Amino acid sequence: MQQIPDVIRQIPLNNYVWFSTALFCIGIIGVLTRRNAIIIFMSVELMLNAANLLLAAFSSYKSDPTGQVFVFFIMAVAAAEVAVGLAIIVMIYRNIQSIDVGILNKLKW
Amino acid sequence: MNAIIALSLFGITNLFLGFLNNRKILLPATLLFVLIAFGLNLADWNHEYYWFHNMLKTNNLSINFTSIILVATALVVAISRGFGNDEEHTHPAEYYGILLFSVVGAIMMVTFQSLFMLFVGIEILSVAMYVLTGSDKRNLRSNEAALKYFLMGSFATGIMLFGIALVYGATGSFDINGIGNMVNQAKLQDIMLNPYGPILYGGIILIFVGLLFKISAAPFHFWTPDVYDGAPSIFTAFMSTVVKTAGVAATYRLLSISFPAVYGLWGNPLVYITCLTLFIGNITAVYQQSFKRMLAYSSISHAGYLLITVLAKTPTTNSSILFYSLAYSIATISAFAVLMVVSEAQSKSGKPDESFTALNGLATNNPFLAFVLTVSMLSLAGIPLTAGFFGKFFIFADAFSNVSSLFKTIAVVAILMSTVGIYYYFKPIIAAYLKKGDLEKIELSPIYKLTLIITTALTILLGIAPDLVKNIF
Numbered sequence: 001m002q003q004i005p006d007v008i009r010q011i012p013l014n015n016y017v018w019f020s021t022a023l024f025c026i027g028i029i030g031v032l033t034r035r036n037a038i039i040i041f042m043s044v045e046l047m048l049n050a051a052n053l054l055l056a057a058f059s060s061y062k063s064d065p066t067g068q069v070f071v072f073f074i075m076a077v078a079a080a081e082v083a084v085g086l087a088i089i090v091m092i093y094r095n096i097q098s099i100d101v102g103i104l105n106k107l108k109w
Numbered sequence: 110m111n112a113i114i115a116l117s118l119f120g121i122t123n124l125f126l127g128f129l130n131n132r133k134i135l136l137p138a139t140l141l142f143v144l145i146a147f148g149l150n151l152a153d154w155n156h157e158y159y160w161f162h163n164m165l166k167t168n169n170l171s172i173n174f175t176s177i178i179l180v181a182t183a184l185v186v187a188i189s190r191g192f193g194n195d196e197e198h199t200h201p202a203e204y205y206g207i208l209l210f211s212v213v214g215a216i217m218m219v220t221f222q223s224l225f226m227l228f229v230g231i232e233i234l235s236v237a238m239y240v241l242t243g244s245d246k247r248n249l250r251s252n253e254a255a256l257k258y259f260l261m262g263s264f265a266t267g268i269m270l271f272g273i274a275l276v277y278g279a280t281g282s283f284d285i286n287g288i289g290n291m292v293n294q295a296k297l298q299d300i301m302l303n304p305y306g307p308i309l310y311g312g313i314i315l316i317f318v319g320l321l322f323k324i325s326a327a328p329f330h331f332w333t334p335d336v337y338d339g340a341p342s343i344f345t346a347f348m349s350t351v352v353k354t355a356g357v358a359a360t361y362r363l364l365s366i367s368f369p370a371v372y373g374l375w376g377n378p379l380v381y382i383t384c385l386t387l388f389i390g391n392i393t394a395v396y397q398q399s400f401k402r403m404l405a406y407s408s409i410s411h412a413g414y415l416l417i418t419v420l421a422k423t424p425t426t427n428s429s430i431l432f433y434s435l436a437y438s439i440a441t442i443s444a445f446a447v448l449m450v451v452s453e454a455q456s457k458s459g460k461p462d463e464s465f466t467a468l469n470g471l472a473t474n475n476p477f478l479a480f481v482l483t484v485s486m487l488s489l490a491g492i493p494l495t496a497g498f499f500g501k502f503f504i505f506a507d508a509f510s511n512v513s514s515l516f517k518t519i520a521v522v523a524i525l526m527s528t529v530g531i532y533y534y535f536k537p538i539i540a541a542y543l544k545k546g547d548l549e550k551i552e553l554s555p556i557y558k559l560t561l562i563i564t565t566a567l568t569i570l571l572g573i574a575p576d577l578v579k580n581i582f
Contacts, residue, residue, distance in 0.1 A: 017278070017308070024271050031264050040260055047267030051274045058278040067277055073225060074270060077232045081266075084236050085259050088243050092252045101256070 005060035016057035023050035037089050037099040041082075048078050110160045110167060110220060112150040112175065113213050116142070120209035127202025136191050136556070139205040143183045143212075150175045150216075159222065163284060166222040173431050173582055174219040174358045181350040181438040182212050187560040188446045189343050204244060208347065211237030215355035219362070224273050224283040227359060231269070231323065234355060235262045238348060242340040254339025261322070261332040269319025275312030279305035288367045310374055316363070317375060324356035326416060327386040330409045334393075337405035342452070342461075345401065346445035349408040350438040357415045361430060364419060372422075379420055380515055384522050386413035391526040394533045400448055401463040403533055404441065407489060410530065411437050414504055417523060421507040421516055428582035429503040435578065436496035436571060440488035443564040446557070447482045454551050468537050470546025478551065479541040481561045488568045490534035491527050496571035501527060503579075 023046055030043025052071045059067025093099055119142035126135055150172055157168045186208065192201040214233030221227045239262065243255025277283060280291035295309065318329065325333040337345045368375060390410025397403040411433075418429045451468060452461035472479035488497035501523075508520035553561075571578060 020271075020274075024267075027267065031260070037256060037260070041263075044260070044263045044267050047264075048270060051267070051270040054271070054274040055277060058274065058281075062281050064281060066283055067274075070225060070228075070273075070277070070283065073229060077229065077236075080236055081232070081263055084239050085263065088239065088252070088255045088259050091243060091246055092256055095247070095249055095252055101260075 005063065008057060008060040013057060013061050016054065020050040020054040020057070023047075023053070035100050035102050037092070037101055040101065041085055041089070045078065045082075048074055110158075110165050110216070111152070112146040112179075113165075113216055115149055116146050116209050116213045116216070119146070120206045120213070123202055123206040123209060127200070127206075132191050132201055135201050135205055136186065136189065139186050139209065140183060142209060143179055143186060146212075147176065147179045147183070150179065160220075164223050164226050165217065165220045167220050170427055170431075171220040171358075171362075174354065174434075175216050177354055177431065177435050177438060178212060178215050178219070178351050180435075181354065181442065182208070182347070184439065184442045184560055184564060185343065185347045185350070187556055188346070188442065188449070190554065190557065192343070198247065199244075204241065207237045207240055211241070211347075212351065215351050218355040219358040221359070221362070222285060224276075224285070224288075227363070228266075228270065228273065230355075231359070232266065234352060235266065235323075238262075238344070238352065241344045241347070242336060244344070245341050250339040251341065252339075254336045257332050257339075258336040261336075265319045265322030265329070268315050268322070272312045272315025272317075272319060275308050276316065277312075279309035279312060285363065285367045289370070292368060293370045310371075313368060313371065313374060314378075317360075317379075320356065320360045320363070321382065324353060324360060324412045324415075325409055326382050326412050327389040327409065328382075330386065330389065330412075333409055334402055334405040337408065338399065338402045338463075342401065342445055342449045342463075345405075346442050349404065349445075350441050353408060353412060353415075354434045354438060357412070357419065357430065357434065360416075361419045361426075365422070365426075369422075376420065379416065380519060383413055383416040383420060383519060386410065386416065387523055387526045391529045391533075395529065397533070399464050400468065400537055401452075403465075403536070404444060404448070407530070407534075408441070410526065411489075413526075414501065414523060417516075417519055418504045418507045420519075421511045423507045423510050425503065425507055425510075428579055429500075429507050431582040432496075432503055432571075432575065432579055433500035436488060436500040436568070439564045439567050440485040440495075440497055443481050443485040443561055443568070444489070446561055446564075447478050447485070450478065450551050450553065450557075451548070454548060465536050465540050466544075466546075468540040468546075469544040470548050471541035473546070474548055474550045477558075477561075478553075481565050482541055483538050484565045484568050486534045486538050488572070490531045492531075494569065494572045496568045496575070498572055499575040499579075503575075 027043045027047035031040050034040055052074055055067040055071050089099055126138060153167050154172060159166050192199045192204055211234050214230045217226050217230030221230060239255055239259045242258050243251055245251035280288045282288050322329040387410055390406050390413055394403050394406035415430060415433060418426050452463045455462040455467040488495035491497045491501040505520050508516045
């Protein structure tokens with residue numbers, strides 16, 4: 001069986017860097033332009049996954065496992081964040097029956 | 110770093126104490142836990158230890174920062190009054206537990222040796238604070254603050270993570286000393302010919318965008334006033350002291366250990382960010398009608414003062430940051446303590462009144478509270494004979510001792526802005542002493558009164574004899 005780092009190395013490193021940069025930019029644009037809290041949240045997750053992909057690619061090119069360990073840390077922490085974030089969104093939905101961030105203007109931006 | 114282990118266990122213990130159906134025990138227990146952690150933290154004094162496979166490193170600087178964080182936490186716990194008597198809607202055991210967990214995150218942020226721990230520390234601190242910000246579940250302002258804090262905080266984390274990934278790609282290391290060595294070597298060659306140069310630079314910039322978000326420096330400050338305004342006051346006090354101190358400490362640690370070799374890259378942008386932060390924080394604070402919101406803007410401006418000395422990189426920077434954080438933390442906590450009791454006494458239809466007018470006539474029936482408020486405001490404004498004066502003095506002295514003429518410009522901007530500060534910090538004092546109001550006498554619990562006496566006494570003591578603490582730092 002072929003080793004996974006070898007499979008990853010069949011694609012040039014530059015492609016990984018550009019691809020994850022593109023994902024990251026899509027995430028940022030999503031956060032800045034969308035009004036739905038869930039979609040904003042999804043865009044944030046996209047940014048985290050861009051970082052994950054980049055770490056995995058760098059780590060196999062450098063034959064250094066610490067980068068992949070970092071990916072596990074990010075996944076675990078992102079799961080914790082999802083739990084808290086969805087709870088906050090549900091709490092808001094119970095109070096105002098909407099999750100459009102535009103309605104939340106009790107405090108001035 | 111036994112304090113981290115102890116605090117995690119104490120946090121869990123606190124959650125179980127919630128089963129006892131005795132709310133009175135929680136506050137003293139939490140206070141005791143924080144004091145034990147303080148003792149454990151001091152046990153490592155004058156030693157340099159690596160912990161957990163080089164993940165954390167303690168030295169005197171980090172122990173000092175940890176001490177400031179724990180002192181601020183103890184003071185915040187002492188003024189929490191058990192989170193009220195509303196049996197159904199408040200959950201003090203959970204609040205105290207989460208508070209202790211977030212302190213674990215803050216300690217990791219000031220002692221990290223690997224970027225792993227920087228990330229995990231920031232996340233532990235932030236996730237705990239998202240929950241506490243939204244803890245007033247039925248209040249729409251608190252909900253909104255929690256959502257804004259959560260979305261903006263995780264956005265900043267995403268940016269910082271991408272930066273960490275890029276820096277890892279360029280240097281092949283997560284260890285801050287290792288990164289520092291690689292950056293030094295890269296500097297010897299021409300950085301732009303190095304294939305990893307642009308990746309390294311991009312990564313450093315993204316990490317700093319993420320960190321500046323956390324310490325709410327302009328132009329990344331826009332979430333701060335809303336979140337500080339909407340969160341319950343006690344957690345705002347915690348956020349503006351502990352979270353800010355930890356964020357500044359993390360930024361300083363990373364800048365001074367990993368990236369001094371590329372000062373040219375981050376030095377100049379950070380100078381403009383500092384000036385902008387001072388300007389926006391102070392000028393916008395002038396226009397606020399709400400005392401709490403004014404304190405939020407003042408916390409932005411204090412982030413600006415702290416950034417000056419982070420940038421100036423003089424031998425005395427360590428002690429200046431520590432002294433300023435301490436002075437700022439105790440003054441802010443006593444201001445919030447006064448705000449909390451007064452706004453509840455003045456509440457209209459169940460909602461606390463947090464505007465300046467709520468303070469009108471405070472001095473007639475509550476001379477003690479008015480005095481505490483005055484001392485804390487004078488300290489935040491930087492008037493002599495208070496700790497805040499020496500905090501600002503040390504920072505300006507650092508800026509002037511730097512050879513670069515740029516720092517003289519920043520120092521002049523900062524001095525001008527602190528005179529603007531005097532205007533808005535005197536508003537609550539004027540309201541308390543000169544305006545007429547019908548505020549009744551407010552009864553304070555003994556521990557609350559004791560905390561206010563301690564913070565006020567410390568502020569004055571450090572204003573008269575700053576060397577008492579300055580020599581330790």
